Amino acid sequence: MTAFVLVPGSFTGGWIWQEVADRLRASGAEVYPVTLTGAGDRRRLAGAGTDLETHIEDLTQLIDHVDAPEVVIVGHDYGIHPVLGAAGRRPERISRIVYLDTGLPQDGVPALALVPDHELRDRLLDPAEPTGDDWRIPPPSPDGWQIWGSTAGLPAEALSKLSRLAAPQPRATLTRPLRLTGAVSGLPTTGVLCTANGSTIARVEAMVGFGDPRFKALTEPGVTFFELDTGHWPMLSAPDELTRVLLAAAAGEGHRVGARSGEQPSHLRPFLLDVAERPRVRTGRVDLHLPEAEHPCPAVLLVHGGPIPAATRPTPRDWPSLVGYARFAAALGAVGAIVDHRLHDLADYGRAAEDVAEAVELVRADRRVDGERIALWFFSGGGLLAADWLAAPPPWLRCVAATYPVLGPLPNWGSMDPRFRPSAAVGSAGGLPIVVTRVGLEAPAIAATVEEFLAAAADCKADVEVIDVPNAHHGFETLDRIDEARDAVDRAVRAVVGHLQG
Template sequence: MTAFILVSGMFTGTHVWQDTVARLTAEGAEAYAVALTGLDGPRTGPAARVDLETHIADVVAVIDSAGAAGRRIVLVGHDYGIHPALGAADRRAGRVDRVVCLDSGLPRDGAPALAALPDPSLRERLAGAGAGDGADGVLPPPAAPDAWQRWGSTAGVPGAALDRLTALAAPQPLGTLLQPLTLTGAVTSVPTTGVLCTANGASIDLVQMMVGFGDPALRALVDPRVTFFELPTGHWPMLSCPDALTDVLLRAAAGEGHRLTSPDAEPPAHLRPFLLDVPEVPRERHGNVDLHLPDAQEPWPAVLFVHGGPVPAEARPTPRDWPTLTGYARCAAAGGAVGAVVDHRLHDLADYERAAGDVAAAVELVRADPRVDADRIALWFFSGGGPIAADWLDAPPAWLRCLAATYPILAPLPNWGMSGTRFDPALAVANAGPLPVVLTRAGLEVPEIAATVEKFLAAAEECGADVDVVDVPHGHHSFETLDPTDESREAVRRAMRSVLHHVGLPGGR
């Protein structure tokens, strides 16, 4: 018999698993929701005494009890709960058959749960706090149903369930977030399943994309013992779709699920050849910026290309040497403009402010070049670089003649914790005024990203922004290398003609 041990996330207790436990039991399995000290039942002591090791011990005790009869154990950690779950699995690796990461990350040895919080500003504030600081050493729970959105999408959760979640929420002891997770390495032998909630901004396609970027920490995800499932719901599937969650957990226990493709099996999308045959042009390297130079009369207009991400700091080659970006830069140079590409430091979701500073510095470097017409500049954003465009939409300078975006993320995804920050183009477009925007939209886009594009377009229409949409109906994200079709080639040419037209080149449009 399989025994499922369920570990809840921040502010929540065993009550969130009530429906899931009932359904698993009805299917012939055993199910145990772990009561975490300080989060379930009355608090018996100062919160400062409750840390991650306390919760790991809570989970270990349930493993020892459930495993005494020789049952197969599947350990499920939701949200913060993956930290004590993984810590317990490391200490009882011989008794745990599988770890399920339910809409959570996969913590690394030495990392505190604080690092996984979706709100960068909150992480920064708590990073300097001790477990005894603040309101009795705790992080207060959401005070109202709509406040849960700060911690993840509530899509699909019935109103009554959200009210109950709020009423039963408990303060999170800061020690559980600040104490680093200590792993011996034994847990690496335990098979793992990731369950991704797509309405919260996660998907298998996005994980595969990140693996393709070459992050060494993600290489373990291509192990055949690692599987993935998606649920079309928000961050609390045990409340929004307990039937579907039960089915996925049973299938995970059976070893089913999607397996990722190793980047060694074939080149990842960002390293495949560009779809247009563009000639090489002279290239100059200035710090973190490459200039692809045109054979035309000076002064030249310039187009600065801003890559997506996050891209691991260890990724090689770096983005300015990716075929897609060098291809676009050479296209711009062939049309008479400087094609500039910047390597910015978007290595993590917390890096948007730093990356935006890199882009602003790159703009000034390009404009200061005596061969460049500083009053004829365009910015072109790709994928996860899209949120950086918000700064330029919110207050476009007179010299910015055009802003382009290709399969961009144009609003923070729900699990980013960046709602209300400055990096939201869908909000910033209201201040774009007459700035021309050239938006290339992939018809087969990842749904989570497509939703941000539609949000942006709705906002642009409401405020009358000048947006030229270039559609690629049969194109995927990164269509320039994934879908080298005539349709894709024409979309690139059309977008490039439009941008060059806006910077004043006669061959544009």
């Protein structure tokens, strides 16, 4: 007999699991939907001293009273923090921990560190002692849940119920650091990723490939993953699908992450086109791949995506895909430039924008470059950095390109500086040519930002060329060695360089 302990996230209680709990019980499992102290119908039990330790004790006591020999404990959102705390105290009782659309808590770090809205984080992590009712955080307004996660797939009545039954979250539950024990690291785990909230298995595999030490544990044999094509509250938007996933997770099923022995990470595999090597000059954060020419040539500056861990090696300017694009541009008579900008965290977009602007000036000032003919080409999460250039295109900017771009903040990124919204900026682009490469097998949350941008571009009659690659994935240049992918790269490079030569 398996018992499922279902732990809710911020502002919610055991009521949120009702539909999933009913389905799990129908399968023959024991089910314990948890209402933590201060949540749901236990909100009156909370006080200024209610913190993460209170919730860990809630779960520890519950586990002690479960008779089933196997306990699968599920943590949604904030709920994973007390789950890990309790599992560390009763590891012998836990058969699997399920991370339901949540981040990876670190020892000594509070739950609030995983909240994507950095302004909210900074405000709530203020060291000043809370006074009066400040010891609790009011729940979101009916139209404010998006700050905490995507509401995609939620029926109107479910969203209304979420708002109606939400309770204030005791502030100290989010600000008290989590203390992990070594016992937790040996327990089997499953990650359930909600793709409409911006999380995908492909993204996890990419982070593992970047060498981020925080993700190394995800390659262990006892770790599995599932995806759900819905938003951040799947227990309300997709209860049938979530139930099936939880039962499969309890059985040890799911996708396993990690490259096969000797296999390179996807971003380091060879470029899909054979492009001749060109002379390369490295200055600061910028590499220039030079064409065969005795006169100044136009230039294409390639801007990588992210966030990418700061310790990633090699850095993006040595990745086969970007080097391949730069060499291809050089073969067509343009300088192919690549910048290593510092987008290491969602809060780094401002710094990355400064790095790109500095790289532009460096490239334009180079004696081998015609500074009046420049194109900027943005990839993946670097797409948000295009907004500055669309909002006020200088006369020397002849083209902006974007390949499998993120063109708006993803749902699990929280609120961001409105400066980085290409959909709002494109209305000021005038006649600037824009080349967008759109992949058909894109993550739903990213695809939605592209469609929003294209709709805004159509409304203002911007000059946009869309190159579709229906059977290609995000990062297809080293993943999809198919003719339509090769054709798309060829067409995109020739289009961008063509705008520089016209």
